[in-house]
Every structure is written in C-alpha cells, then in structure tokens.
Amino acid sequence: xxxxxxxxxxxxxxxxxxxxxxxxxxxxxxxxxxxxxxxxxxxxxxxxxxxxxxxxxxxxxxxxxxxxxxxxxxxxxxxxxxxxxxxxxxxxxxxxxxxxxxxxxxxxxxxxxxxxxxxxxxxxxxxxxxxxxxxxxxxxxxxxxxxxxxxxxxxxxxxxxxxxxxxxxxxxxxxxxxxxxxxxxxxxxxxxxxxxxxxxxxxxxxxxxxxxxxxxxxxxxxxxxxxxxxxxxxxxxxxxxxxxxxxxxxxxxxxxxxxxxxxxxxxxxxxxxxxxxx
Numbered sequence: 563x564x565x566x567x568x569x570x571x572x573x574x575x576x577x578x579x580x581x582x583x584x585x586x587x588x589x590x591x592x593x594x595x596x597x598x599x600x601x602x603x604x605x606x607x608x609x610x611x612x613x614x615x616x617x618x619x620x621x622x623x624x625x626x627x628x629x630x631x632x633x634x635x636x637x638x639x640x641x642x643x644x645x646x647x648x649x650x651x652x653x654x655x656x657x658x659x660x661x662x663x664x665x666x667x668x669x670x671x672x673x674x675x676x677x678x679x680x681x682x683x684x685x686x687x688x689x690x691x692x693x694x695x696x697x698x699x700x701x702x703x704x705x706x707x708x709x710x711x712x713x714x715x716x717x718x719x720x721x722x723x724x725x726x727x728x729x730x731x732x733x734x735x736x737x738x739x740x741x742x743x744x745x746x747x748x749x750x751x752x753x754x755x756x757x758x759x760x761x762x763x764x765x766x767x768x769x770x771x772x773x774x775x776x777x778x779x780x781x782x783x784x785x786x787x788x789x790x791x792x793x794x795x796x797x798x799x800x801x802x803x804x805x806x807x808x809x810x811x812x813x814x815x816x817x818x819x820x821x822x823x824x825x826x827x828x829x830x831x832x833x834x835x836x837x838x839x840x
Contacts, residue, residue: 665694
C-alpha cells in the first residue's frame with residue numbers, strides 16, 4: 563500500500579509511523595526541506611523508541627522501516643499515493659488548500675483529513691471530487707493510541723467508508739464511525755469535560771491534580787482531562803472550543819483561564835508548562 567501524509571509534525575509523523583508498521587510505503591510532504599528533514603527525524607525517533615519498547619511487529623529494525631519512508635518539500639512526492647492523510651494544523655482555510663493540492667497531485671487517491679473538529683462536508687466542498695474525502699481522526703500519540711474516529715461527510719462515498727475501516731484494522735486500531743457533526747463524538751465530549759474541569763480550577767473548587775485524580779480513580783479515565791489538555795496543547799484545545807462555541811453555543815465558550823494561559827505561552831507539554839509543569 564502506498565500512503566501519503568501531508569504534514570510531518572507530531573501527528574503526521576505518528577501517522578507515518580503507524581502505517582510503516584503495516585509494511586506500507588509512506589511519503590511525507592512538508593512545506594520546506596528543513597521541515598521535511600525534521601519530519602524524518604521525528605519518525606526515526608518514534609520508531610527507535612518503539613523498538614526499545616519491543617513495539618515493532620516482527621521485531622523489524624527501525625532502519626529497515628525507514629527505507630520505506632520518503633520525505634520532501636515538493637507535494638509531487640505524493641503523486642502515486644493510494645490514500646493521502648492531511649495532518650496540518652486545525653485551520654479550515656489551510657486544510658482546504660492542502661487538500662486541493664493533494665487532489666491535484668494524486669487525483670485518483672482517496673483523501674483523509676486528520677481534523678478533530680472541522681466539518682468534513684465543508685472541507686470536501688472545496689474539492690473537485692468531494693466523495694473522495696473522509697475524516698480519519700487519529701489520537702495523540704498515534705502509535706500507542708487504540709482509537710481512530712472515522713468521520714463520514716455528506717458526500718463521502720460508501721466505498722471509502724469501507725476502505726477506511728479496513729485501513730484502521732490494518733493499523734491494529736479500533737474504529738468508530740460518526741456522521742459529520744461539530745466536534746464529532748470524541749472532541750465534543752472530551753472538550754466539554756475539559757472545559758468544565760478548567761472552570762473548576764478557575765473557580766478554586768480544586769487543584770488541577772485533584773480534578774484529574776477524581777476522573778482517573780473515580781471514573782477510571784486513563785488520564786485526567788487537564789493532563790490530557792496539556793498533552794494535546796492548550797492552543798489546540800482553545801481553537802477547538804472556539805469552533806464548537808460558534809457551532810453549538812455558549813456551553814463550549816472557553817473559560818478565561820484557558821485564554822490567559824494560551825496568551826502567556828503556557829501551551830502544555832510542548833512549552834513546558836500548562837496546567838502542569840513538564
């Protein structure tokens with residue numbers, strides 16, 4: 563199988579890693595040569611860590627898997643992909659531009675967006691063949707996560723839904739299928755819980771650690787909503803919350819503590835501080 567990934571950041575590199583483990587040939591397109599090399603380094607580092615955990619099927623060496631990876635700054639690197647996964651930041655205009663580029667480079671490829679909240683139907687409307695786009699919402703960190711949310715747009719071809727389900731199975735993950743709706747299932751529920759947890763900290767009800775402990779021990783969540791927010795990125799959560807507030811109403815209005823932390827550069831794990839010190 564030939565897989566293209568547009569965007570080699572944390573999520574794109576993780577998606578590439580996951581497909582490489584299936585034996586697929588993977589091409590990553592980035593905006594510059596420097597970004598492309600950084601993407602290769604992310605995948606290499608991720609595979610090396612997987613090898614240390616003995617998490618590579620069949621015990622293949624990371625170096626061997628990397629021979630099946632190509633990176634480049636020219637989107638033409640994606641021209642012979644069977645499926646292309648867009649994994650750029652959560653910005654509708656950017657995603658539309660990237661998906662249009664992918665469609666131009668590989669008009670016969672299936673397209674997937676790794677959006678966590680944006681409308682697949684609206685993204686598809688910018689394409690010459692909207693039926694060829696589906697949502698594949700991967701979770702961070704991609705190699706270790708067990709879930710992929712398949713999002714079906716108004717025009718998504720039934721054949722593509724079937725194909726996407728098969729890809730998720732090949733990745734060794736579990737798929738849930740949802741119809742296109744603001745926030746889908748996972749982001750809508752996860753962000754709502756996280757926003758209320760933030761309000762509790764803001765109102766002095768409890769500390770971030772105690773709110774998270776309530777959910778991990780009381781409700782068996784593997785990670786509390788505030789630590790999860792730090793891992794995802796407070797800026798990412800803010801953008802999703804603002805989008806959901808526009809689409810679904812005031813119950814998703816971001817609390818001031820989230821706006822203040824993002825304005826202060828406290829973005830979570832990637833900046834060293836969010837609701838926790840990292």
